Amino acid sequence: MIYQRFTWLTVLRVLLLVANVLLLTWIFGDDRLFFNQIIVFLVLVLQVVELIRFVNHTNRELSRFFLAIKYNDFSVTFKRTPLGSSFSELQNSMAEIIDAYKQVKIEKEAQYHFLQLLVSQLAVGVVSLQRDEVSLINSTAERLMGIQGLKNWKLIRQLHPALVQEIESLGDAGRKVIEVRSDAGNKIVSVDVTTLVILNQPHKLITLQDINSEIEQKEIEAWHKLIRILTHEIMNSVTPIASLTETMQTMLKDKEGRQKSLHDIDEETVGDILFSLATIHKRSDGLLDFVENYRKLTRVPKPAPEQVNLHVFFSTIEKLMQQTLVRDNIALTILVEPSDLNATFDPTLIEQVLINLITNSRHALENRPDKRIELKAHAKDNTLRIEVTDNGKGIPEKELQEIFVPFFSTKKEGSGIGLSLSKQIASLHGGTLKVSSIPNQGATFYLQLPAKRN
Known part of the structure; x- marks a missing residue:
């Protein structure tokens, strides 16, 4: 509608301009109409000026509109007396858009302040980084990191270099437990780093949780x-x-x-x-x-890591256990992926762990048909995972939470230290030892080590 009105009014003005030119051409040179020629010429000039102003008025209004949007200037108004009724709808539409944009901006600010209030109430520290600028941080994070009011990551790095180095060592994503030292005392803090890409800009989200009480x-x-x-x-x-x-x-x-x-x-x-x-x-x-x-x-000795070929390592364990396994009619399967997998750990201590796990599997296979034990190793993201799986009687659910407790044993002749000792060795390597089991179907022990591999 606006475009049609503008077009017709422009065409009308052009037609009047052409008519005026034709009239001026017709009376031009007639001395009797000299003053008429001057009047017609002045009218022609006024028509040209009015046409230019009429056309440029829309551009000026649109320019003001876009500048207001660009600079978030919500004080601008378009409800002035228009040059013509055709501009009334255009100006009203632009005013409505400004009002709508202003409302969106208000809602966005309200949501942002609500988010800040919500984050400030969390018992978990939250820090949002965009490059080296802290775009969001709550009071819990400030307390845990020992910073107040700092919004620049470089300044925080200068104030707490050890803490920032520990956090940055996680890269774009990761989790670790670190010790934060301060005058008020040392804290054990769990740090989790996640990187999000928003509008093609990376945002690093850091969460910190005080786990001393836990x-x-x-x-x-x-x-x-x-x-x-x-x-x-x-x-x-x-x-x-x-x-x-x-x-x-x-x-x-x-x-x-x-x-x-x-x-x-x-x-x-x-x-x-x-x-x-x-x-x-x-x-x-x-x-x-x-x-x-x-x-x-x-008195578990400190690990002495060295580079180990997993296939050779497993073959050594197979030879150590071969006589016992053959006597008990147990088939041992070895699987290493890839076959040339190398990793770095203490072979003596990890050998002790695997012998303990295989021995436990051997006892779980007593009076079972088709006795099988699988020893498997594979690696991913600088993490070595070794699995010992059997098809024995499994572990009852009520015992799964107790089997790693020192001196807990389900065997009359058992000392109850094998699994707890194995878990301690895994922990000394910076790894974990876990178990999953289905009664009457078997059990799998997972030894996970943060071992660098070639």
Whole structure:
């Protein structure tokens, strides 16, 4: 509608201009109409000026409109008296667009302030980086990082170089636990880095969480479990020793509680005393073995990493276990992907872990048909993953949370330190040891190491 009105009004003005030119041409040169010629000429000039102003008015209004949009100038108005009724609809439309854009801007600002308020209430620290500029940070992050009001990452790097170096070592994505040192005390902080691309611009999102309380709680729970098991094992040995000691004292005293003479002690009493002493000796040896196993847990040597070819490494383990596996009629399958995979770790310690895991699988395969154990290794993103899988009786769900606790064992002859020792060795390598199992179908242990490979 606006375009049609503008076109018709422009055509009308052009036609009047042409008519005026023709009229001027017709009367030009007639001395009798000299003043008429001057009047017609002046009218022609006014028509040209008015036509130019009429055409340029739309351009000026559009220019003001676009500049207002560009510079977020919402004070501009288009509700002035138009030059013609054709501009009324155009100006009203531009005014409505400005109002709508202003409303969108207000809503955007409201959402941004709501986001800031929401982020500020989080117990998790949040930092958003665009290059070296901090576009968003909450009070929790400022407290955990020990910064107040800093919006430039370079300044934060200068203030806390060690902390920033730890965060930047994660690159565009990653997660790690770091220790933040400050005058108020040291904190254990879990850091998670994620990079998002918004409008072709990378935005790095850093989240920080103080996990001191969680770690302390886990440590307390671990101590409670350990103390419970230690108490159980010690009581199992001390209780019969105390009972037998009391029994022997009874056998060596008369009814009045006086010590018996040698001629009052018969052969049967001597035999009972010898049996009790042998039992005490056996329980004492068991207690000593228990203490020695505990010492093993606390004296794991520091790993001495070296480059290892996984296929050769697995072949060595196969030779060590071959006689036992053949005797128990167990088939061991080795799979390394790729076949020439190399990794860096302590082969002696990891060998001990794998022997423990294979031994556990061997016990789980007792009285099972078609006994199979699979030893598998593969690598991804500088992480080595070794899996030990069997098709044995599996692990009950209630025991999955306990099997890595020191001295917890489901076998009568088991010491209960194999898996806890294996988990400790994995942790010393900076890795993890986990398990998944389906009862009556088998179990898989996952040893994951952050091992650099070639």
